Amino acid sequence: MPDDRKLMIAVVGAGKCSKKLRDMAAVVGKYVAEQGGILVCGGMGGIMEGAARGAKEAGGITIGILPTGDKADANEYIDYAIPTGFGEARNIMVVRTADAVVAFPGKYGTLSEMAFALHAGKPLIAVNAWRLGDEIVQVDDPLEAAKRAMELAAKGK
């Protein structure tokens, strides 16, 4: 890797969610982009789409690691789609690609991503998501989540 590589922040959460939650995810994407980070996600709808939209609105770069094998399935805010064809197992790659992970509410797919983030020792910031233990930074505000994610990513790089 180049020495000056950019920080990569993953945003995970439900593939279908309210507009309010999508907008909260967009706040994270926007801040990451403004600070020069790369937004990584699962490339589909809901939280993933919100986060990617926020990053693109701030002129940032987005990577979507898709469950399907077809890049046409990526949402419209994804610059670089990685169509894995590996289904839910792609969650592991989303987490491994990230320097820090921000989790929004989601069901068991999100829970598995949080579990893998903890397993991989990645900083994990939860915005009203699953409460799994003290290793997770719990916050209510998405901007606060984004700031903590960038800080912790920089520390661990």
Place this chain on the structure above:
Amino acid sequence: MPDDRKLMIAVVGAGKCSKKLRDMAAVVGKYVAEQGGILVCGGMGGIMEGAARGAKEAGGITIGILPTGDKADANEYIDYAIPTGFGEARNIMVVRTADAVVAFPGKYGTLSEMAFALHAGKPLIAVNAWRLGDEIVQVDDPLEAAKRAMELAAKGK
């Protein structure tokens, strides 16, 4: 699949654990084998080894889906080793192969397997494992866990 295929029960949990926990896992393996079920696990040590040992002591059959690409890494009680080389992503396959999943205490790898079991809609019985919600059957006794697993597996087959 043949119409009379055998029920497959996965046992998941820590790769390193106390003798007491290994023996509890062996109780599940033994019951599954006695009832004609197949014991599926991740093929490594700890809970996985205990469960496989219990199944073999009762004359049963065991399948180990390994994280590594080398079948020599399987514990000595595994009849059929599937060396995936896919690391933790093999957890997903353990769960998909099973008709029901019994979870023992474990860290975040186990949590991810429980998350995938719930995601895949598989019956999940937890023996003092992560408490994640009402869809999980919580028990203290491994024999009770094994009985519930075989019952729920038969129902869902």
Place this chain on the structure above:
Amino acid sequence: MPDDRKLMIAVVGAGKCSKKLRDMAAVVGKYVAEQGGILVCGGMGGIMEGAARGAKEAGGITIGILPTGDKADANEYIDYAIPTGFGEARNIMVVRTADAVVAFPGKYGTLSEMAFALHAGKPLIAVNAWRLGDEIVQVDDPLEAAKRAMELAAKGK
């Protein structure tokens, strides 16, 4: 693994093929089962189904490592279905599980399995399949292929 574990022979080839080719694959499955080996395949139709049928007709045991995540997709001769959900990537696992691989004619999926067998250093016997180099044992007769596969598997175990 137990010291006396059984040899595992993978049969790979087209998912759709003529009755003649299915019957040739069945000859391999039958011989493997008669000699106490386990038949491993991708669990679907064509060559895979022929090989599994041959093994079952001789009272043997069959393992099918499926591309889909649903074990109901396995052919009717599969005893133990491993529903991976990893699509074509499951070919790698078929090869890794085997002690030797017998390849029948097939298109590029089969070619990838042959490539992975060579990459993994597994003995590879081709029955009128892709001619890729001197490391492959080329034969015309399926019984000859089965014999060579069991011999080479025993040597490499």
Place this chain on the structure above:
Amino acid sequence: MPDDRKLMIAVVGAGKCSKKLRDMAAVVGKYVAEQGGILVCGGMGGIMEGAARGAKEAGGITIGILPTGDKADANEYIDYAIPTGFGEARNIMVVRTADAVVAFPGKYGTLSEMAFALHAGKPLIAVNAWRLGDEIVQVDDPLEAAKRAMELAAKGK
């Protein structure tokens, strides 16, 4: 995906090779970058490193889809590393991510990538690589390979 997404060209080949071959791979990377394409590869050494270097020297963007789970394993010319932890199975993702694939000489790992490219119906240009059939565009000159790859990628997009 955005309507104006950039073309992605994968370069595959040996992880260790002569300087001459690395320089040939760099010619492909350079042309792809000059034409506004994205260079995709397996992120490691040899051909992959040569191709990524060429792209970076022309101010382009590079994506490396790694076999390991650690992004520190990427070569120094990779902008965006995807550490899969899936070993050789990541070859499938390299191919799926690409709009066209350029293959240089390599052993069986490269053969498997070519097989997957053909299986996935991706345009495949071989520079003195495995000769597998008429669907492959065979060339001797890397610049010619790069031009054909960009053309065929644009057609298939």
